[in-house]
Amino acid sequence: xxxxxxxxxxxxxxxxxxxxxxxxxxxxxxxxxxxxxxxxxxxxxxxxxxxxxxxxxxxxxxxxxxxxxxxxxxxxxxxxxxxxxxxxxxxxxxxxxxxxxxxxxxxxxxxxxxxxxxxxxxxxxxxxxxxxxxxxxxxxxxxxxxxxxxxxxxxxxxxxxxxxxxxxxxxxxxxxxxxxxxxxxxxxxxxxxxxxxxxxxxxxxxxxxxxxxxxxxxxxxxxxxxxxxxxxxxxxxxxx
Ligand code: ADE
Numbered sequence: 635x636x637x638x639x640x641x642x643x644x645x646x647x648x649x650x651x652x653x654x655x656x657x658x659x660x661x662x663x664x665x666x667x668x669x670x671x672x673x674x675x676x677x678x679x680x681x682x683x684x685x686x687x688x689x690x691x692x693x694x695x696x697x698x699x700x701x702x703x704x705x706x707x708x709x710x711x712x713x714x715x716x717x718x719x720x721x722x723x724x725x726x727x728x729x730x731x732x733x734x735x736x737x738x739x740x741x742x743x744x745x746x747x748x749x750x751x752x753x754x755x756x757x758x759x760x761x762x763x764x765x766x767x768x769x770x771x772x773x774x775x776x777x778x779x780x781x782x783x784x785x786x787x788x789x790x791x792x793x794x795x796x797x798x799x800x801x802x803x804x805x806x807x808x809x810x811x812x813x814x815x816x817x818x819x820x821x822x823x824x825x826x827x828x829x830x831x832x833x834x835x836x837x838x839x840x841x842x843x844x845x846x847x848x849x850x851x852x853x854x855x856x857x858x859x860x861x862x863x864x865x866x867x868x869x870x871x872x873x874x
Pocket of ligand 1: 722723724766767768769770771772773774775776779
């Protein structure tokens with residue numbers, strides 16, 4: 635079944651952008667997913683198609699008007715559209731691999747990209763949009779965040795990635811960061827590949843990779859490591 639993404643933005647020309655290339659682009663050519671991006675300004679007010687105004691209470695920047703956004707949503711969201719409506723904002727809940735898996739297993743997404751100081755709070759509430767952030771930094775608009783979110787979902791669609799990649803071995807899939815990878819030459823610039831990888835001993839290779847994943851996660855991501863330990867203690871993951 636085709637997975638449908640609809641994006642509402644002031645910069646529809648930013649889409650599909652990188653998603654038209656490589657893995658995602660090929661999958662789109664194969665009809666596995668579609669993307670339509672629409673200009674919010676088409677629903678702007680007056681001769682200048684205004685979409686924003688100064689904030690009540692004062693302060694810097696401009697706020698996108700709820701009436702304009704509401705009209706834009708209504709124009710592209712059929713009654714009973716089962717797809718989640720997502721508003722990309724640094725105020726949102728942090729996007730995770732679990733979200734990507736949830737979204738990829740559904741019918742698609744409708745994404746709302748804000749510029750300026752963001753959307754009037756009332757349209758966020760009235761539309762029931764899920765507010766999502768891709769990280770603790772502020773982008774100049776939601777568009778790059780929408781591209782990131784879509785990329786994470788698209789690669790999970792059935793048939794998009796070749797059989798080579800194993801979801802279980804990826805970063806975050808098991809709650810751990812991935813182990814390091816090596817290829818030929820076996821020695822490069824005085825740096826040998828870890829000998830165990832050349833041993834042909836699959837048990838030893840698995841154990842080494844597991845230890846590497848655990849050490850890297852413990853050192854770089856104490857938050858993920860703590861979550862991993864508590865899952866292990868509660869027995870929610872098979873011990874290795
Ligand atoms: N818009 C601006 N910054 C953002 C972020 N970090 N995540 C999602 N949307 C954004």
